[in-house]
Amino acid sequence: MNETHDRLKVLFLCTGNSCRSQMAEGWARALKADALEPYSAGIRAHGLNRIAAQVMLRAGVDISQYRSKTVEKLKQIEFDYVVTVCDQASESCPVFHGDAKIVHKSFDDPPRLAATASSDEEAMGHYERVCDEIRAFVETLPKALEALESKRDAPAGAG
DSSP states (O other): OOTTOSSEEEEEEESSSSSHHHHHHHHHHHHOTTTEEEEEEESSOOOOOHHHHHHHHHTTOOOTTOOOOBGGGGTTSOOSEEEEOSHHHHHTOOOOOSSOEEEEOOOOOHHHHTTTOSSHHHHHHHHHHHHHHHHHHHHTTTHHHHHHHHHHHSOTTOO
């Protein structure tokens, strides 16, 4: 843990920092501010997904003022953990200097799931499901980070 404070600095990383990583940061700020100092970023910045912001607001967390950013914008921060929340970010995760532990917890991509929805209201169901899954994951933090780290470090074929 970072010695300058007792909260873990956690970066939620996704491809575009528009949806899942923003939701994770929002939930972490709302539910775990005593244990975590959360951030979110992307490999590229795609802007905040408006439906993700609406779903989070319906759930009681306002992320409408969040801004999509790349990891380059946060390079001065020494993270304790980097949590990749999509498979593409896991596969192309940038190098982090310092002692950041990189773990992976994949969530479905709501925009992809909702691509064939005929309305925003129909799309909301996909976003809400993923939002609920992210909330459930964040509720288990920071303990789940250690479990993910152990799983990552386990030899192939173990467990």
